[in-house]
Amino acid sequence: MNIFQTVFAKAANQWPDNIALCVEQKQFTYQTLLQLSLNWASQINDYNPAQAPIAIYGGKQWHMYAGILAILATKASYVPLSNEQPVNRTNSILAQLNCQVLLVAEGEDIDELLQQQQNKLTVIYLGADKPNWLSKLSLHTIITLDSEKKLSPRKQQSLQSNKDNRYAYIMFTSGSTGTPKGIAVSKKNLICHLKRLDEILDIKPYDRVSQFFALNFDLSVHDMFSCWQKGAALYVLPKQYTMYPNQFIKHNEITVFSAVASVLSFIDKLGKLTPNELPSLRLSCFGGEKLLTAQAAKWQACAPNSKVINLYGPTECTITASYYDFSAAALMPSSASVPIGKPLPGLITRLLKDDKLVNEKHTLAELYIAGDQVVDGYWQDTAKTAQAFVYLEDNIRYYRTGDIVYLNDNNELVFHGRSDFQFSINGYRVEAGEIESAILSFADVITWCTVKALNDPQTQQQQIIAFIEASKALDTEQLKQFCQTRLPHYMLPDSFILTEKLPRNINGKVDIKALSLELNNSATLTKEDYHACISNRT
Incomplete structure (x- = not known):
C-alpha cells in the first residue's frame, strides 16, 4: 500500500493547480x-x-x-x-x-x-x-x-x-526508562484512519487547513493527510502564533483549524475568545488533552459558523479512536470536560476494572481499544508490546490505553485521567520516568525523585512538579539548566521541590499514594508551601 500514490499523487492528478502547501510566504x-x-x-x-x-x-x-x-x-x-x-x-x-x-x-x-x-x-x-x-x-x-x-x-x-x-511513519514518545519508545504505524492503519475521519470532517478542495502540530506529534499526520487527500491547502502555523492563532486564522481566512485544547485556555486568559471573531472557520478540531466544556462553548461563540469536534486517540491507535461533535449536541455536556464521545465506526472499545468488564454508567474504568487502527506494537520492544497489547475474553487484540474513563448518561465516553504515571502536557504525552531519569543523573546527592502533574486551579493547565530527595542542598537553577539539555521543553518541570526525606510506606518505598494525596489537597499552594509541607515530614 503506497501512501504517496493513494493520498497525495491521486489528489495532485485531480487538483494539480490547487495550493497544496503554504509556509510563511x-x-x-x-x-x-x-x-x-x-x-x-x-x-x-x-x-x-x-x-x-x-x-x-x-x-x-x-x-x-x-x-x-x-x-x-x-x-x-x-x-x-x-x-x-x-x-x-x-x-x-x-x-x-x-x-x-x-x-x-x-x-x-x-x-x-x-x-x-x-x-x-x-x-x-x-x-x-x-x-x-x-x-x-x-x-x-x-x-x-x-x-x-x-x-x-x-x-x-x-x-x-x-x-x-509496511510502515508509514514511526513516532517516538516518552519512555518510562528514560529512553524514548517508537510506535510504528502501518500504511493500512493510516489509510483506515483517513477514511473514517473523512466521513466525519468532510474536508473540501476549497478548504484552507491549518497545520498546528509539531511534526513529531502524531496529530500532525492528521493535519497533513486529512488535508491532502481532499486537494485542500495546508497552511503551516508559524511558531509565534502557536498560543494565540486568531490573527493567523483571520489573515489567511482559515476554514479548518486543529489544535491542542490548552490553546483555548491561553486565549481565554487573554480575554480574546470574543463572539463572532473567527467567522471564516467551518470546522474546529481539538485533541491531545482535555477540552474544557466552558472553553469549548466560548470557542463556538467565537467561531459561530464552525463545527467543534473533540478528538481522542493514543498514538498506538493511529491518531484518533473516538470523537464528540460538540456543536451537534442537543444539550451542553454536564461534565467539566467535553466527552471524548464514541469510537470511530469499525473500532471497538471496552472498559475494564479489576479485569472485569464494566457496562455501568459513571463507573471509572480503564479504556481498551481494538480494530484495524491498532498498531503492531513498539519498535523492537517485544516486552513493552506484550504488556500494552492484550487479548481479552472475546479473543480480540486490544490496546490497553492506561486512560481512565467513564460512560455518561448518553453512553458517551468521558476522559477522567491516567492510570499510570503518564500524563499529557500541551498535547504531548509525557512519561514521568523520563523526567526522573534526567534529574537523577544531575548529581550523586540526589537519592530519589518522583514527578507528578498537578492541575493549576485557575488555568486548568497541568504543571509538572518534581519532588527531589537529596542528602545535600542543590542549586535548582543549575538543575533547571541541566534538564534543558536533556529534556524537550514540554517536559521541563515547573517546580523543583527539595527535601531530605520523601514519604515512604511500610515497605520502604516512596509512598506515591501519600504524595498524590498531598498534591490533591494542596492544589493552590505555592512552591514555598510545597517545600514546607514536604519538609515537615523529616
Missing part, C-alpha cells in the same frame, strides 16, 4: 510539490536500498513537508525528529532505529549531533545554502540534493519497483 501547488517530492525521492532512493526507515530533522520548514512526501514516494517510512529536542534524545532515537539515512531541513545546524553520533550516516541536506557543517570532515557521508534535476524514466521505474515498506 512560500506556496506550492499540488503539481509543483508532486514533481519536487518525486525528484527528491529519486535521489534519496539511491542511498536506501534496504528500504529502512528514514529520519528527517527540522522544524516546520517547507523542506520538511516535501521531504516527508519524498520519503513516502520511495515507499519507506519516515521518522520525524524535532530541532527542539535535546541532542542526546535525538541520538537515542537514531540508535534505536539503526538509522542509515538522515534528511536535514534548510537552516539546521546538526554539527553537535553528528559529532556525538557513533553510527555512520548518510546525511542528505535539503537546503540550498551551504552551512559550515557541510564541509567538515567526519565519518558521515554528506549529500546535497539538486532540486532542479529532472526525473528520468529510469529513476521513476526504480521508485515504482521498490518493495513497499
Whole structure:
C-alpha cells in the first residue's frame, strides 16, 4: 500500500493547480510539490536500498513537508525528529532505529549531533545554502540534493519497483526508562484512519487547513493527510502564533483549524475568545488533552459558523479512536470536560476494572481499544508490546490505553485521567520516568525523585512538579539548566521541590499514594508551601 500514490499523487492528478502547501510566504501547488517530492525521492532512493526507515530533522520548514512526501514516494517510512529536542534524545532515537539515512531541513545546524553520533550516516541536506557543517570532515557521508534535476524514466521505474515498506511513519514518545519508545504505524492503519475521519470532517478542495502540530506529534499526520487527500491547502502555523492563532486564522481566512485544547485556555486568559471573531472557520478540531466544556462553548461563540469536534486517540491507535461533535449536541455536556464521545465506526472499545468488564454508567474504568487502527506494537520492544497489547475474553487484540474513563448518561465516553504515571502536557504525552531519569543523573546527592502533574486551579493547565530527595542542598537553577539539555521543553518541570526525606510506606518505598494525596489537597499552594509541607515530614 503506497501512501504517496493513494493520498497525495491521486489528489495532485485531480487538483494539480490547487495550493497544496503554504509556509510563511512560500506556496506550492499540488503539481509543483508532486514533481519536487518525486525528484527528491529519486535521489534519496539511491542511498536506501534496504528500504529502512528514514529520519528527517527540522522544524516546520517547507523542506520538511516535501521531504516527508519524498520519503513516502520511495515507499519507506519516515521518522520525524524535532530541532527542539535535546541532542542526546535525538541520538537515542537514531540508535534505536539503526538509522542509515538522515534528511536535514534548510537552516539546521546538526554539527553537535553528528559529532556525538557513533553510527555512520548518510546525511542528505535539503537546503540550498551551504552551512559550515557541510564541509567538515567526519565519518558521515554528506549529500546535497539538486532540486532542479529532472526525473528520468529510469529513476521513476526504480521508485515504482521498490518493495513497499509496511510502515508509514514511526513516532517516538516518552519512555518510562528514560529512553524514548517508537510506535510504528502501518500504511493500512493510516489509510483506515483517513477514511473514517473523512466521513466525519468532510474536508473540501476549497478548504484552507491549518497545520498546528509539531511534526513529531502524531496529530500532525492528521493535519497533513486529512488535508491532502481532499486537494485542500495546508497552511503551516508559524511558531509565534502557536498560543494565540486568531490573527493567523483571520489573515489567511482559515476554514479548518486543529489544535491542542490548552490553546483555548491561553486565549481565554487573554480575554480574546470574543463572539463572532473567527467567522471564516467551518470546522474546529481539538485533541491531545482535555477540552474544557466552558472553553469549548466560548470557542463556538467565537467561531459561530464552525463545527467543534473533540478528538481522542493514543498514538498506538493511529491518531484518533473516538470523537464528540460538540456543536451537534442537543444539550451542553454536564461534565467539566467535553466527552471524548464514541469510537470511530469499525473500532471497538471496552472498559475494564479489576479485569472485569464494566457496562455501568459513571463507573471509572480503564479504556481498551481494538480494530484495524491498532498498531503492531513498539519498535523492537517485544516486552513493552506484550504488556500494552492484550487479548481479552472475546479473543480480540486490544490496546490497553492506561486512560481512565467513564460512560455518561448518553453512553458517551468521558476522559477522567491516567492510570499510570503518564500524563499529557500541551498535547504531548509525557512519561514521568523520563523526567526522573534526567534529574537523577544531575548529581550523586540526589537519592530519589518522583514527578507528578498537578492541575493549576485557575488555568486548568497541568504543571509538572518534581519532588527531589537529596542528602545535600542543590542549586535548582543549575538543575533547571541541566534538564534543558536533556529534556524537550514540554517536559521541563515547573517546580523543583527539595527535601531530605520523601514519604515512604511500610515497605520502604516512596509512598506515591501519600504524595498524590498531598498534591490533591494542596492544589493552590505555592512552591514555598510545597517545600514546607514536604519538609515537615523529616
